[in-house]
Structures are given as structure tokens and as C-alpha cells.
Amino acid sequence: MAAEIIDGKAIAARLRARIGEETAAFVRETGITPHLAAVLVGDDPASAVYVRNKQRACEQAGLKSTLHRLDATTSQSELLSLVDRLNADPDVHGILVQLPLPEHIDETTVLDAVTPLKDVDCFHPENVGLLSQGRPRFQPCTPAGCQYLLAETGVQTEGSHVVVLGRSEIVGKPMALLMVQKGKAANATVTICHSRTRNLQAITRQADILIAALGRPEFVTGEMVKEGVVVIDVGINRTEEGKLVGDVEFTSVAAKASAITPVPGGVGPMTIAMLLQNTLAAARLQTSAQ
């Protein structure tokens, strides 16, 4: 049986339309327009494209977005001053510091400086702590996007074995937290694998749902999965020929999977939709706290 291709682009478009309606209602009720401030340091071309896409999505859904572009030579203290200004600005509801930052800047110091109520990436330790206790303030964007795709596809997660490849703070770890918690599209048995995992294939072959987020092009091959697996590919890698590929070798894995996300057009669009949702949530939180 051919695998179902999970159309992240279409699912994200529907979610963004709904967020647009909710945003319009919020603006009508409060007179406040949710506002995302994006900070881009340096001139990494991929980051510039991501930030532009995030801004465009904000505008389409009726949210305000502003971009703070800083030179690659910006010092850490200059960046921290900007973050402080945005933290204190009542017109700004969400702050996104695009990663990676230049090497001379300590990412953890900068991300920790974002006030938790405006941390729409859900990177701050307070928000990660709330998430780990099953009472999230914000949803981690990429993992929540993956979970949303599973829910929309009608995949049975309860009691299923979810194998997460990768233990990053942005995807792997929060992904595992979301899937193991009680609730809709969750209640799974979760294994996290990483570069030091022994006998990886023996574990990935047990996966009912495999979430690949290790950042290695086409790492997961057909022989690493079982028949009927559902595969979520978080990877975005550019080959030497300039082609975009995921962390999953699509053809051999799709031949065995019951459902699979494509790259591009799978997880990527969902991350942006979740960011919009968090920015609206941040505006709600800050408005009700006044």
C-alpha cells in the first residue's frame, strides 16, 4: 500500500486561517494587535529566508511583525540591550531571536534574557519547566507542529511507541515531552535516540511513529523502519546539488511507511503556524495580566 503523504502545507494553511480569525476577534475585543518582534543577527541567508517567511505569515494572519536586523559584529551586550528594550516594550508581545547566533555570542545567555511571557519559541527554562510538568504556557513550535500533523492525520499515538531521533533543545527533547504527556495526540511510550545510542536500528525498527530530527541528510533508510510506520521528518538539509532533503531517505522509507511527511512541505510550514499561535497566546496573556 502506498504511504499517505502528510500535507503539512495544506494543514498549516488551514491552521493559519483559523489563527487569522481568532486574531481578528481578539483585535475587535481588545483593540490590541498581537505583535511579534524578530531579531536577526548577521547575514546567514537561510535564517534571513526563515525570518522573512515568519514575518509574511504574521502579516497574512493579521498580526504585526517587526524585524530587528543587527550586524554580524554586534556584541553580546548590544544584543542583550535590544532584548531588554523589547522585554519592556508593552507594544511587543512575542520575541523571536533567530538561531544560530554568531559564534562570539552565547545563545543560552541571550535566550534566557527573553522575558518568559514573550518567549514564543518556548526556549526559556521557565517555559520548558512548565512544559515538562504538563502545564505548558507556550507550545515549542516545531515539536507542536509535528504533534499537530499526527493529530490531523488521525494517527493513533496512545500507547504507541514513538522513537525520536535527536536530543536537541529545540526539537528532540521537547518533542519527547509532548508525546509522553497526558492528552490528545500524546500518551505515547517514548524513546529518545542520539549519536551515542547503541544498536540504533534495533530501536528504530520498533517505532510505530518515528520522528527524525538529527540533522543528517537522508540518514533514516528503509531497512531502519518496520512496515506501517508513521514517519515525521523534521530535517531540512541542502545537498551539494542544491536539492532540499530531509533526515529520511524518502523513497525507501515511504515504500514501507503508512504515512510520511515530505521535505519540503511537511513539518516546516507547521513551525511557522505554531509561532503565530504562540504570539496570539502571548498577546492574550499580557492583556489579561494588565
Ligand code: GUN
Ligand atoms: N532556527 C532554526 N529553527 C529555529 C526556531 O524554531 N526558532 C528560532 N528562534 N531559531 C531557529
